[in-house]
Amino acid sequence: MLSLGLVGYPLSYSLSPRLHAAALHTMGINGEYQLYPVPPLPQGASQLEIILQRMRQGEINGLNVTIPHKQTVLFHMDSFTETAEAIGAVNTILHEEGGLIGDNTDAAGFLADLRRVLPDTPRPRTAVVLGAGGAARAVVYSLLSTGWEVSIAARRLDQAKALADSLCASQDPLKRATPIDLEPDSLHSLIPETGLVVNASSAGMVPDVEGSPWPCEIPLPEQAFVYDLVYKPLETALISQARAAGLHAANGMGMLIEQAALSLERWSGQPVPRQAMWQVIQ
Structure with a gap:
């Protein structure tokens, strides 16, 4: 067996x-x-x-x-x-x-599903990853490996910096993610050029279903596809935010x-x- x-x-x-x-x-x-x-x-x-x-x-x-x-x-x-x-x-x-x-297998799994759900429309190859834990490591690695420019937004800036530094050391030093605070002021400047938002944190996961990692004070980027690694519930608060704004979105079930x-x-x-x-x- x-x-x-x-x-x-x-x-x-x-x-x-x-x-x-x-x-x-x-x-x-x-x-x-x-x-x-x-x-x-x-x-x-x-x-x-x-x-x-x-x-x-x-x-x-x-x-x-x-x-x-x-x-x-x-x-x-x-x-x-x-x-x-x-x-x-x-x-x-x-x-x-x-x-x-x-x-x-998280990195390959994420990329395979992103290719499945990402609409075939022109968008900036710039991503914002929310969170800097173990799941975020695989997401950031896979995006950097496929040519995306990546910002890592975390409530603890030191954790985002540590993730960016460690992945920079293991990959092409020129492909470095940018660590930022997960705060409205930091995210606001990225909105016009962001084509992908990925939630790699536990925000919105059962039992905290009302939580969203994206600050309610600012809108989601209007060109962005929103991918939430959380799959319980199937429609998270972040996905609801995205669809209410007319954006395409997917959960992490795939x-x-x-x-x-x-x-x-x-x-x-x-x-x-x-x-x-x-x-x-x-």
């Missing part, structure tokens, strides 16, 4: 078991996908150690990692894929010859499915039917 799972906290709203169960069934693979809720460190340190040790021993064949452990697990890996090393965050763990390999499928392809070595995953949540 292929034993898979998800490490993070909290996990009560996770759709991952349903997505993977549907794909495994369609692929004809005998497998299971379990949830491993691990509180933030230091409280969850011993639990995380136990789960990763089980994987080293072959009891678990593959793990996904979500908030708040995408960077926590870096210190437990034996090696990394080039993508995970460049991003500085792990969302997928592979097991090979007793060693744990940290991978990241990214969730794509990164999950890419992870399962790594573990199984087989193509994964995305349609089976979409059908189980519709």
Whole structure:
């Protein structure tokens, strides 16, 4: 049996078991996908150690990692894929010859879904990413890698600067994101030239469904497509703001499915039917 799972906290709203169960069934693979809720460190340190040790021993064949452990697990890996090393965050763990390999499918998952939903109309190749945590790292990396100019807006400017510096060190130094405060004054000057707004923070996620990362004092950029990584609820406060302003917008369900499928392809070595995953949540 292929034993898979998800490490993070909290996990009560996770759709991952349903997505993977549907794909495994369609692929004809005998497998299971379990949830491993691990509180933030230091409280969850011993639990995380136990789960990763089980994987080293072959009891678990593959793990996904979500908030708040995408960077926590870096210190437990034996090696990394080039993508995970460049991003500085792990969302997928592979097991090979007793060693744990940290991978990241968030970046490729985000780009694949952005290409699916982004309208084929001219727009500035300038993006504003809201948030500077583990999810933001993958988004900023993928946008910089595909030629976008990126500003990272965070409530803690030092966190945005640290993210910009770390990605600059791992990529072409000329492709550097610009850190800014997530405040109306800082964002206002970017509005005329912004073609993409991405929420990579937890603002608007269940249970804080009324929250929006975009300040209500200023309008969204009129040329922008709005992409919210949050998918619970399906229509977040930010997406409602965007549609009320006449803008196209999408939630993160497509990214969730794509990164999950890419992870399962790594573990199984087989193509994964995305349609089976979409059908189980519709």
